[in-house]
Amino acid sequence: MSILLVALLSIGTCFIFSASSIMAREKYGNMMFFFDRQLMYLFLGAVVLLVISKIRYQSLRGYILLLNIVTIILNLMIVFDISAVSVNGATRWISLFGIQFQPSEITKLTLIITLGSMIDKRKRMGILNDLYQGIIPIAMYCMLMIGLVFMQKHMSAAGVLIFISATMLIVAGLKRIYVLIAGGIIGTFAVLGVLLFPFRMLRLFSFLDPYKDALGSGFHIIQSWRALAGGGLNGLGLGMSRQKFEWLPENHTDMILAVIGEEWGFIGILILFSIFVWFLIRGLAISLDAPDFYGTIIGTGIVSMLFFQIAINISVVTGMFPVTGMVLPFVSYGGTSTVMLMGAVGVLLNIASQKGEINSQKKKELEN
Structure with a gap:
């Protein structure tokens, strides 16, 4: 799972720079602006992952009250x-x-x-x-x-x-x-x-026929389609996206998959999709093989969260679902999402490590 995670984060970081460099230069005078910030988020995420992976997931129950108090207060602030x-x-x-x-x-x-x-x-x-x-x-x-x-x-x-x-x-x-x-x-x-909410109705109708308002509510989907179509089978090459020149909105966050499709083509998206599937299968296997039911149920919750976010993001970018603010896990630019998702993976790694400890103990007992 760790290798798959590194692969996803590497692909994401690479395309965050490619997709955001033009906008970063024009808005902040620094092509590396979003890239540098994403590296910082990855560092924080790696620290959180390592710390959580060393904490026995059963002990997380002791922080439930504190977690909920903080979460509720933060949400109420918004x-x-x-x-x-x-x-x-x-x-x-x-x-x-x-x-x-x-x-x-x-x-x-x-x-x-x-x-x-x-x-x-x-x-x-x-x-x-x-x-x-x-x-x-x-x-x-x-x-x-x-x-x-x-x-x-x-x-x-x-x-x-x-x-x-x-x-x-x-x-x-x-x-x-x-x-x-x-x-x-x-x-x-x-x-x-x-x-x-009228804006949601507008999104729904634009999803059904984006060309009815090509310069308004349907703009995201149309530009995403153009990026994907422009990439064809093999893509235009890394860094060669044309839609990132202020045509494709949110190109380094919600719509980063369209840039990947334009630069890496259908083959590149297929490779990324395969890594995601392998990652989810590995996460599900860890969950189902957890030492106890609590490990199974929280592991399943984490895998379902990842699956839903991946599925919705891909559906939005390909025009199969109305446009909504859903980043592609481990690939899109984002601070909170990157750190929290890596923390969730830390929980999965701890579940796997505890199962490994149990198996090692059983092996020693059999040898003795």
Whole structure:
């Protein structure tokens, strides 16, 4: 898994420089601006990964209260516009002590660790499917965390939290009737979330036919298609993208896959896709082979988070899903996302290391 992670981060860093260099030079007078900052994020992420990988994941339960208090406070700061920062019209970041970050990224990991503990405890007690002792407390917690993000009008992050929660509960053995009821409620709120906000309706219609507003709501998708089409099979070559010259919006973040397709072609995207699939399969194998159920459930939550974000980003870039703010894990530019995702991988590595310790111990016992 470590080799696959290094491969993804290397590809990402390379294309962040390629995609952002023109904009960085014109806006900041330094072609290396975003590249240098991403290297700093990678360094911080590597430190977080190494530290978390050495902490036994079972001990994470001891930090659940603190994690949730901090996460809730940070999200409420955005909701009530306290130290909140707007980027491209979206207020999803806060700035503290000169550091700008996105609380929704922290919320994802907090949800996984907390929900995993709640599920594991109720699973061992045999009350997971009990309405009052199992379902209601879990549903209330999930609604709290999802609601905090939803109030920020951050539908994509709320969608990730919903997908993570659903996956973890299904894997844990939640009864089908509860899954169907939850799906119906979530579906209703999703529809209302689109209907009540005109800009989301606009995105939906532009997704169905982007050429109806080619210079407005459909601009992202059309420019992404042009980049992918321009790359063809083999690509134009590293650094040779034409769409990065102020044509493709968010080319170093949400739309970086389009630049990869333009410079590396379909073959390059296929290689990247293969690494992602291998990475997810490896993460799932680690989760299913965890020493205990808590390891399995939080590992599954992390893999589901990665899968959903990868799937949505690819779907947006290829025009199969409405444009939304979803970065490509380990590849797109971003501070909070890079650090938190690497922290999540640290948890997976710790699960794998503990299983390795158990296997080594068993081997020694057999030899003796």
